[in-house]
Amino acid sequence: MxxxxxxxxxxxxxxxxFFTKRHSHFFAQLCIGNEGEFRLxxxxxxxxxxxxxxxxxxxxxxxxxxxxxxxxxxxxxIVFGAFFPEKKPEEGDPAIDIGDLISEKDIQVLLSxxxxxxxxxxxxxxxxxxxxxxxxxxxxxxxxxxxSVKLLSESEEDLPLSILSRKARLSPSRFRHLFRxxxxxxxxxxxxxxxxxxxxxxxxxxxxxxxxxYEGGFSDQAxxxxxxxxxxxxxxxxxxxxxxxxxxxxxxx
Numbered sequence: 001m002x003x004x005x006x007x008x009x010x011x012x013x014x015x016x017x018f019f020t021k022r023h024s025h026f027f028a029q030l031c032i033g034n035e036g037e038f039r040l041x042x043x044x045x046x047x048x049x050x051x052x053x054x055x056x057x058x059x060x061x062x063x064x065x066x067x068x069x070x071x072x073x074x075x076x077x078i079v080f081g082a083f084f085p086e087k088k089p090e091e092g093d094p095a096i097d098i099g100d101l102i103s104e105k106d107i108q109v110l111l112s113x114x115x116x117x118x119x120x121x122x123x124x125x126x127x128x129x130x131x132x133x134x135x136x137x138x139x140x141x142x143x144x145x146x147x148s149v150k151l152l153s154e155s156e157e158d159l160p161l162s163i164l165s166r167k168a169r170l171s172p173s174r175f176r177h178l179f180r181x182x183x184x185x186x187x188x189x190x191x192x193x194x195x196x197x198x199x200x201x202x203x204x205x206x207x208x209x210x211x212x213x214y215e216g217g218f219s220d221q222a223x224x225x226x227x228x229x230x231x232x233x234x235x236x237x238x239x240x241x242x243x244x245x246x247x248x249x250x251x252x253x
Contacts, residue, residue, distance in 0.1 A: 002247065003118070003246070004239075004249070005114075005249050006248065006250050009075070009079040010074065010076065010125075011074040012071065012073045012074070012122070014034065014069065014071040014072075014111060017038060017065055017066045017068060017070045019062075020063045020232065023229070023230060024061070024231070025058075025193075025231040026076075026231075028055065028057050028074070028075045028076075028080070029072060029073065030072070030073040031050065031071070031072055031095065032051070033050070033070055034107065038064065039066070040063060041064070043060050044091075044093060046092070046093075048095070050097055052107075053094075053096065053098065054083065054095060055095045055096075056077075059089060063233070081139050083129070140183060144169075145178055145179055148164045148175075148179070149183065151164065152164070152190070161187060175187070196216060196227055198215060199212040199224055200212070202215035202216065203248070209221050212224060212240070224236065
């Protein structure tokens with residue numbers, strides 16, 4: 001079964017591989033071949049084969065539809081930290097090869113939990129990945145930025161730069177610079193991601209894209225659809241309204 005399990009800060013898909021157009025997103029991503037290798041392509045246009053690959057936040061990539069199954073794991077880098085901060089993909093490549101860090105046993109344990117106890121898969125994955133990571137994940141060090149991120153993620157209002165920079169006692173330009181330095185994403189980019197996330201999470205109640213766009217604060221459905229495709233390489237209608245492609249389950253814990 002091709003299930004997509006979604007938490008606020010984490011998501012996992014496992015099942016038949018599928019094609020995406022080249023895209024990039026805020027979430028850090030891990031891809032695992034369930035039975036063997038899979039391929040990804042980056043800006044260079046060259047397909048690369050992996051058994052396990054890590055795609056840092058903001059790296060452009062696309063997936064390939066093939067005969068095998070794969071698992072995709074998406075993690076909020078602010079919540080989980082920036083894994084492998086000392087490693088970068090080669091110029092134009094889509095990912096970092098981490099096949100030496102994820103064992104066959106790890107893969108089978110994760111897939112077993114995914115099938116038997118979906119609600120526990122986030123905790124199990126965190127245990128596996130953290131135990132295999134060479135260094136502690138990078139976290140936000142500046143208290144002013146961590147507090148601003150908390151305010152943004154918890155507020156129902158669209159908090160402007162002027163309010164947050166004033167609370168942090170920084171000029172708007174200094175706040176923008178420090179925000180990107182600490183989080184790895186621009187302030188405007190993070191706010192756009194929060195809108196996209198809010199729209200996606202609203203789909204748990206009813207798979208209506210117009211309603212989701214409104215809930216996320218987009219001007220209309222077309223705007224939401226453009227941002228979704230740019231972020232994930234597929235249409236939001238395929239994701240939300242095509243049960244033959246994905247069975248989507250939401251968890252909030």
